[in-house]
Amino acid sequence: MGQRKRSSERSEQSGIVGWAVALLVVLGLFAGVAVVVMKMLPDGGPEHDECTVTASDGTADFDPAQAANAATIAAVAQARGLPERAVTIALATSMQESKLFNIDYGDADSLGLFQQRPSQGWGTPEQVQDPVYAAGKFYDGLVKVRGYETMPLTEAAQEVQRSAFPEAYAKHEPEAAVLAAALTGRAPGALSCRLKGDPAPATAAPIRSALAEEFTPVLPAQSITETASGTLSVRPGADPGRGWAIASWTVAHASELRVREIAFDGKVWTREDSGKGWRVGQATGPSGGSPPPADPTIVRIRYAD
Incomplete structure (x- = not known):
């Protein structure tokens, strides 16, 4: 460990x-x-x-x-x-x-x-x-x-x-x-963090490593994939409560792991507008890129523009 x-x-x-x-x-x-x-x-x-x-x-x-x-x-x-x-x-x-x-x-x-x-x-x-x-x-x-x-x-x-x-x-x-x-995850979107300033450049490895270490075996490593530049997709399974548990875990670690955006179940948290908490919306893509397709079963974590 x-x-x-x-x-x-x-x-x-x-x-x-x-x-x-x-x-x-x-x-x-x-x-x-x-x-x-x-x-x-x-x-x-x-x-x-x-x-x-x-x-x-x-x-x-x-x-x-x-x-x-x-x-x-x-x-x-x-x-x-x-x-x-x-x-x-x-x-x-x-x-x-x-x-x-x-x-x-x-x-x-x-x-x-x-x-x-x-x-x-x-x-x-x-x-x-x-x-x-x-x-x-x-x-x-x-x-x-x-x-x-x-x-x-x-x-x-x-x-x-x-x-x-x-x-x-x-x-x-x-x-x-x-x-x-x-x-x-019993209270969806109940945790939000208000973070100031622009985070330093981040990479996927620390986020993937922390998720795998803390949630294994309920979140197998293969369920965490990099589906677009600067974005991780996490498939928590059919239980929306577990999805919200992972989304809440990510926002709690957003300062440490330098996360810019989290999207799940039709709601989105962004560092830029973190004072507004979770808002209705979908994941966005990196600067100049197309947003990923909406999927209510995937937690999307963007760590870089």
Whole structure:
């Protein structure tokens, strides 16, 4: 398994330190429904790149590095055939342990997204700072917890983590559930990232490699093809939920992988108009080229003009 160490260093070096996390519960005036609004805004305020997940019962804002790590956590669960509840538990756990940053420090020798300790048998320092490995080790423990799907989240997380503060996981459940719904594809187009500036030149290899590493075996390598210059076509199968899971994964990783456009199921996200989120439309072609034929079963990822 590749050691892809995505971490908070890039964000922290840009001055994203001292995060303020506020969980605001607002009673709906008309529906009488509690709406969860979570803000994790970095220093620099609203002009900074950010990803937002929106659902009927709430919204949550994240730094792109957090969104990418969350998408990896969700992808590893789907590759293992685990339910959405497993993703919610894992996301809430990582929110508490590291704020979804792949940090290289912690209590004693704790490291990574889940603050796993090499001295306690979780793996080498390099392994526990690989998001794919770390998520897999968390799920290894979670699936051994009988009835984790229906027990309180804090109990399931504590069975895996053995934290000194087990009740702390519970406060992250609302935003973790909203994020899990988007990343598993149950809430189509619920995750979008607002990214500023023009990305550096990109190639297909990192995108193909990351997709294959995180979604195998549910997304075989042969289902990812370069069908046009600067464009990858991903065939997720007949399940539109999986297609949206892959589309959401891609937008979450768009900053890291320098993606310019994602199209699926009659909707399109473009970096140029990323502040508008997912819009009705089809994939476009590279500059001066013809757009690919519309196909609602294919996720199209454009990484170059």
